[in-house]
Amino acid sequence: MFSLSEDHRAVRAAVREIAEREILPFAAEVDENERYPIEAQKALETSGFGAVHIPEAYGGAGADAVATVIVIEEVARVCASSSLIPAVNKLGSMPIILSASEELKQQVLPSIASGEAMISYALSEREAGSDAAAMRTRARADGDDWILNGTKCWITNAGVSSWYTVMAVTDPDKRTNGISAFVVHSDDPGFVVGSKERKLGIKGSPTREIHFENCRIPGDRIIGAPGTGFKTALATLDHTRPTIGAQAVGIAQGALDVAVAYVKERKQFGKKLAEFQALQFMIADMAMEIEAARTLIYQSAAASERGDANKGFLASAAKCFASDVAMKVTVDAVQLLGGAGYTRDFPVERMMRDAKITQIYEGTNQVQRLVMARSLLR
CATH class of the missing domain: 2.40.110.10 (Butyryl-CoA Dehydrogenase, subunit A, domain 2)
Incomplete structure (x- = not known):
């Protein structure tokens, strides 16, 4: 079983501060203009959070898998596009970390660790x-x-x-x-x-x-x-599917944060929306599902780090569950904001659009269910 260390909590606090100060201000405009979030790349590279998973032997921070998913989750909370910088750096480099010669590792990994390359x-x-x-x-x-x-x-x-x-x-x-x-x-x-x-x-x-x-x-x-490439690809996904789950959890948390703030302020029928029980139940369900997804993501990341026998099942379960939760939570967040949620004046419509891909890439959720079933039935 995993538990969050003081180091993990410190990583979360540091990344959240950077994300809110240097990534969030550009998130809407990045989406609107469909442009690469160069500000996020610079912020993550400067702070050392662009590829924290790279081992210390190659100039990286050597962060464990749980710390890595926390970084991705916190960036995704404000900008899903930006969270793909650390996520894809891990996806692209894990085959090298797992299977490459020492010479090839030395050739490629230091440039990713330093932020010189992605x-x-x-x-x-x-x-x-x-x-x-x-x-x-x-x-x-x-x-x-x-x-x-x-x-x-x-x-x-x-x-x-x-x-x-x-x-x-x-x-x-x-x-x-x-x-x-x-x-x-x-x-x-x-x-x-x-x-x-x-x-x-x-x-x-x-x-x-x-x-x-x-x-x-x-x-x-x-x-x-x-x-041996296909075997390496499958082994890689055991390590990286939790990162997509982390992205999904971050998106969902961001949407919940916006929705909670909105219902506390918005009034209808002389009462704040937060006082209506039906909406309270929606908020409670959203938060409950996010916490369950987050716990599964951290458990999966920790299992991949340890090399547990069930790491493949957990990776698929974490990615599948968290992305389904992200889709549901973001749709509910749009609903809670009503007409305002359907406009680009609020970020929940962007989060709803961003959430959809988490059910598709790194293996569709239908494929994840096949992987889980085969793991259970073989």
Whole structure:
């Protein structure tokens, strides 16, 4: 079982102060103009919260998994788009931390720890979403190098990141055992960033296709042995699905905070909305579900840190439950604000739009339920 330490509480207080002072003031405008939250990136990098999970051996803070989800949760409470900076840095770098050679770790991780570079994760393709084994991106050896060809889609922070962890097929006859993982740099010849997607939410975080057109990378940029990429991808998700749950909890908490403040002030029929029992019950349910989700997220993060046997089940449960809670809570927050909640003058409509993606990426919630069921039934 986990318990929050004084260090964890100190991390929360520090990140909340930074988020409210340096990220919140830009959140609405970032969403409105669909622009990257550069102010958030600078604030997180300056304070050392952009990639706290990187081990100390590579210049990072070496924060544990619970501290990492607290950082993401607190940033998401004010701006979901900005929370993808620490979240995707973890997603992109975990395959390297878990499976790469020491030389490759030394080549990539210090630049992420320092904030000099960011890293994205490239698994999905247009015809290979939940069915990742259907991917068509190929990598072939050419002398000492690898040459990649294909297209990846839904790549978070593409065009902003310098490094990309890419899954590609090296042996088509072996299905998932023929998938390998590579690290590509934006300066590598044949690497091309596509156009930006037009999205419902998280509009400040660019989502793009990336293309590999005879993209040549050095041979030492393969992560682990050939054919181990899919296993690395699955192991990565055990560590990173809790971060999406943390993002969801943060969004939900932000929406609840706005709703509580609003019902305490708004009057109807001569009474404040907070005095109506039906609305009190809505607020109570929202808070109860957020606390349950938060506890499950921290439990899952702690399990991934320890390497518990049930960490995969907990990761799926935490991501699935928290994102469902975020969707419900943000919809209820809009309802509590009534017509005002439906306008962009208040942040709850943005939070509702942002919450939706947490039910979809890093494995849809339908896939999470499959993962949980198989874990229970095998």
